[in-house]
Amino acid sequence: MSDLAIEMSGVAKTYPFFSLDDLQLNVPRGEIMGLIGPNGAGKSTTIRILMGLVHQDAGEVHVLGHRMPAEQIAAKWEIGFASEDMRLYESMTVAWHMGFIQSIYPTWDPTYAQLLLKRFGLQPEQKVKGLSHGQRVKTSLLLVFARKPKLLVLDEPTTGLDPVARHEILRELTDVMRDEGRTVLFSSHHTQDVEQISDRITFIDRGHIIDSMDKETYLDRWRRLRLEVPLGVELPALPGVINVRQQGRLAIATANAFRSDLANAYERTGARVQGIEAMTLEEIFVANVERSREEVEA
Amino acid sequence: MESLFVISQSDKRPLYLQIMDQIKRRIAAGDWAEGQSIPSTRQLAADLQVSVITVKRAYLELEREGVIVTHQGKGSRIASTPGLAGRLREDELQEHLEKATRIALELGLRPRELEKRLRDAGDRIAERETV
Numbered sequence: 001m002s003d004l005a006i007e008m009s010g011v012a013k014t015y016p017f018f019s020l021d022d023l024q025l026n027v028p029r030g031e032i033m034g035l036i037g038p039n040g041a042g043k044s045t046t047i048r049i050l051m052g053l054v055h056q057d058a059g060e061v062h063v064l065g066h067r068m069p070a071e072q073i074a075a076k077w078e079i080g081f082a083s084e085d086m087r088l089y090e091s092m093t094v095a096w097h098m099g100f101i102q103s104i105y106p107t108w109d110p111t112y113a114q115l116l117l118k119r120f121g122l123q124p125e126q127k128v129k130g131l132s133h134g135q136r137v138k139t140s141l142l143l144v145f146a147r148k149p150k151l152l153v154l155d156e157p158t159t160g161l162d163p164v165a166r167h168e169i170l171r172e173l174t175d176v177m178r179d180e181g182r183t184v185l186f187s188s189h190h191t192q193d194v195e196q197i198s199d200r201i202t203f204i205d206r207g208h209i210i211d212s213m214d215k216e217t218y219l220d221r222w223r224r225l226r227l228e229v230p231l232g233v234e235l236p237a238l239p240g241v242i243n244v245r246q247q248g249r250l251a252i253a254t255a256n257a258f259r260s261d262l263a264n265a266y267e268r269t270g271a272r273v274q275g276i277e278a279m280t281l282e283e284i285f286v287a288n289v290e291r292s293r294e295e296v297e298a
Numbered sequence: 299m300e301s302l303f304v305i306s307q308s309d310k311r312p313l314y315l316q317i318m319d320q321i322k323r324r325i326a327a328g329d330w331a332e333g334q335s336i337p338s339t340r341q342l343a344a345d346l347q348v349s350v351i352t353v354k355r356a357y358l359e360l361e362r363e364g365v366i367v368t369h370q371g372k373g374s375r376i377a378s379t380p381g382l383a384g385r386l387r388e389d390e391l392q393e394h395l396e397k398a399t400r401i402a403l404e405l406g407l408r409p410r411e412l413e414k415r416l417r418d419a420g421d422r423i424a425e426r427e428t429v
Contacts, residue, residue, distance in 0.1 A: 224306065228327050247302035248329030264426060274323065280307040 002065060005029045005151050005183035006050055011059030013045060020045055020207045023059065027200070030180040032173065034198030034215075035187040036281070038289055041204045043187040044083070047155050050185075051081055064151055077105070080149035082140050084156055088128045094139055095124035098146070105147045113146035120168055134165045145172060152176065154186040158193050166190070170197055195219075195281040203285075205292050222284045223258040225266065226274040227251040233270040238262060242291055254279075254287055303346050313348055317356035322365065325376060326386045333378040336366065 006027035013020045020042050027033045035043050048054035050063055052072030061068040066075035088097060094117075102108040117124060120138040131139065141157060152173075158166045174197055176182055188194050194201060195215070202212040211218060229235055229251050235244055240257035251271070255262060263273045279287070303320050305313060324330040337345070339353040346353070357374055360366045365382070368374040376382065402412045 224304070226323075228323070245302055248324070249327040250302055250323060250329060252302060252304055267426075277306045278308045283307050 002062070003029055004062075005064055006033075006185060007060070007062040008046075008050060009060050011046075011049060011056045011061060013049060013054065013056050018042070018045075018207060020049075020056075023209060025202060025209060025212060027183060027185055029183050030177070031199040032177060032184040032186070032197055033200045033202060034194035035185065035202050035204065036189070036191060036194050036285060037187075037204035039189075042207045043204055044155055046204065047083070047153060047185070047187060051079070051153060052076075078150045079153055080144035080147055080151070081153045082144045082155070082157060084159065086140055088136060088139060090129040091127060093125050093127050094122055094131075094142075097128075097139065097143055098124070101143045101147065107147050107149070109146055109148050112148065113142065116142045116145060116172070119172070120165075134161050137161060138165060138168070141169060141172070145176070148182075150182055152182070152184045152186070154184070156188060157186055158188060158190050166193065173197055191280070191282040191285050201281070203288060205289060210288060210292070219278065219281065219284070221255075221257055222279045222287075223255045223262075224277045224279055224283075225253040225255065225263065226277070227253060227266060228272040228274055230270060230272075235266070235271060236269055238265055243287070256287075303342070305346055305348065313352045314355040314359065317342070317346070317348075317353060318360055321356070321360060322386050322390075325365070326383050326390070328383055330376050332376055332380070332382050335373055335375040338373050 004026050006025065008023055008025040011020065011023040011025075018040070023042075023046065025046070035046065037043050045054060049056050050061055050068060052069035052075065055069050063075050064078050066072070068075065098113055102110070102113075120135075120142060122135060122138060122142065126135075128136065128139070137157070137160065141154070144152065144154075157173075158169055161169065170193060173184055173186070176184060186198075198215055200213065201215050201218050203210045227235070227250070229246060229249050231249070235246065235251060235253075237244075238253075240259065240262060241253050241255045243254040245252050253266070263276060266273055303317070305316055309316055321330070321336070330336060336342075339350055339357055343350040343353045357366060357368060361368055361374075364377055364379065365386070366374050367377050379385070399412065402415075407415070
């Protein structure tokens with residue numbers, strides 16, 4: 001069996017006002033992949049294609065060794081999928097939903113389900129119609145987690161949750177990873193969540209994957225350099241630097257392929273490097289999207 | 299004109315300290331001259347997308363350090379202290395030397411050894427710049 005839980009190659013899907021082009025995405029088993037990108041970038045479409053909910057126009061998709069969408073029925077026994085548009089039965093209780101899912105999936109773990117109820121602070125006898133948004137999200141995730149699927153696919157699992165609920169979800173996600181045979185793919189706008197728990201990051205914008213690599217390498221490539229530029233010194237265009245802004249004698253250079261010799265290269269031109277700052281995923285996110293918008297306008 | 303104040307999210311220091319730092323750098327670099335007026339707290343807050351109270355705190359601390367002067371209703375300007383830019387550079391050097399000395403003490407280095415390390419560092423920089 002392949003050591004990739006998800007393999008997408010050459011995947012394309014065209015809608016009247018949006019298209020995904022030549023998507024390549026590999027998710028190794030045993031890792032958490034965070035999918036980030038602005039609204040309308042194609043995150044949900046990508047997730048729907050790999051779940052077999054949307055059929056691609058072209059390209060190959062394999063999930064846990066199953067060809068999608070052809071083998072989606074076999075695949076779905078092993079995948080736990082949760083997204084915002086999934087509905088629970090309003091007049092039924094949390095416990096009823098648990099019994100329902102348990103009757104379908106033989107992998108349901110009743111002990112773990114009870115533990116999750118407690119950890120998420122949910123009341124089993126409460127009806128869905130009385131639940132808050134956060135409690136509904138937690139119930140949906142409980143129903144998926146307690147099946148112990150080999151692959152968890154979560155579309156925006158932390159959206160609309162308060163900080164405590166977010167921490168509970170992130171804790172469960174990292175807990176799942178104690179079992180090295182299991183894999184998680186989740187999309188999020190919450191860059192801090194992605195930065196905290198993912199092993200890998202895939203960045204999508206306008207239907208294209210801009211970057212997909214392990215998180216530490218990704219964060220390491222981005223740096224902000226604060227420079228002092230004496231009069232008469234002209235800053236050169238250096239490889240790996242995507243943006244330089246200068247005002248008076250101070251300049252800020254943003255690098256997306258940072259190497260330690262970049263600072264020396266600036267110093268050799270007569271500039272003084274005042275500081276080299278790491279960037280958070282949120283800052284990288286904004287820099288990346290701003291750059292791609294500028295390229296389109298140019 | 300777009301302002302080049304950039305707050306760093308990965309910098310763990312409080313925002314007001316980062317703002318103070320960036321104002322001092324402008325003075326040290328010679329971009330903001332002694333006596334020159336500087337943006338109002340509201341304008342800078344809007345440029346930086348931070349709260350006005352944060353910028354006020356930075357200005358208050360800078361005033362306490364004698365770097366800027368604020369006149370009610372007239373806004374703030376850089377203090378007209380001759381040699382202010384040089385003094386800020388000196389302060390920066392002093393701060394780094396104290397940090398380095400503290401680490402040296404923790405490592406049990408004697409003053410003479412520290413002096414030698416400092417000369418070595420100077421040699422390394424000179425070497426890099428001739429490459």
